[in-house]
Amino acid sequence: MQTSLSQPPHLFQPLTIKSVTLRNRLGVSPMCQYSSVDGTATDWHLVHLGARAVGGAALVIVEATAVSPEGRITPGDAGLWTDEQIEPLARINRFVKQHGAVPGIQLAHAGRKASAARPWEGGAHLADSEGGWPTIAPSALAFGGDLPKVPRAMTATDIAQVQQHFVAATRRAIAAGYEWLEIHSAHGYLSHEFLSPLSNRRTDGYGGSFENRIRFLLETTRAVRAVWPDSLPLTVRLSCTDWMPGGWDLEQSIELARRLKADGVDVVDCSSGGLVPDAEIPVAPCYQVPFADRIRREAGIATAAVGFITQPKEADEIVRSEKADLVLLARELLRDPYWPAHAARALGQKDLLPAPSQYARAW
């Protein structure tokens, strides 16, 4: 007979990382709402994030939150570049915690993909005359397609400044009561643009070799880790592959994950794509899970799986087979904020996710 220690984990088993215990293995993936006003959260965010805490997610990660106004994807993005942005987020975090979830934040800079319209307004780059702004990136190379703006190649001073913006936003995240912090280094945004040889053609210490391309992220991570409490989880989202020959790939992601672990990162959140418009991505159920699995095994770091995970059995199996330590859901949680509650019932583990008192008769 197996001892409890050797029993495999499952979806509704708590997970402790540093001083934080998640009540189960389900998290809300950061999802842009494009509904902030000058970077400040609104009642939309309270209801959106609050509903998912009530619905049973263990971790509620607020959308990509820009560390500077220029780092926003769209004018509606969330931000944490001034102290005034702290309290509306703190209010949401108090609610999220009251309902048993851990509040997390993803800090981001959109690089060459900044200055775009909201998706429901077309999503294309905005000219400066239409409310857009000049963009920066590792190299003066446009993304292409609907995002044709050519960014200005960052100077060493720009790099240091953006890193300081990450640090300042981290301090504000602490003040807002976050207990989980993710650095966004995926989906073709600034940090990912440094990683990939397709977007980084620099000839200084931040471009060329693997060591140089990972320098921006490692320096940013160390600077953030220095102010983010040791007791709280720090995570990094990676696009584990660009799905493009000559681009960033899984082997590099695995090596990077080893370095991130050495620099105090607790979890790698394993996504993919977004660096170039013409990648052919074999989207299918759970298609990114193999990245979480390999990084977990080969870099020896906890991972989060994300991407086209829709079924309770799939999510449970990912955790049981130890391919990832937690599962982040995106669109599925937009469709159904009560997905965790419904999954607990479907998996016969209803008792492991108690109802909020107000809803107990209907859970």
Ligand code: 531
């Ligand atoms: C979707 C996306 C997923 C994977 C690759 C590229 C794009 N998202 C990503 C979001 C913004 C909106 C669209 C972020 O990562 C901020």
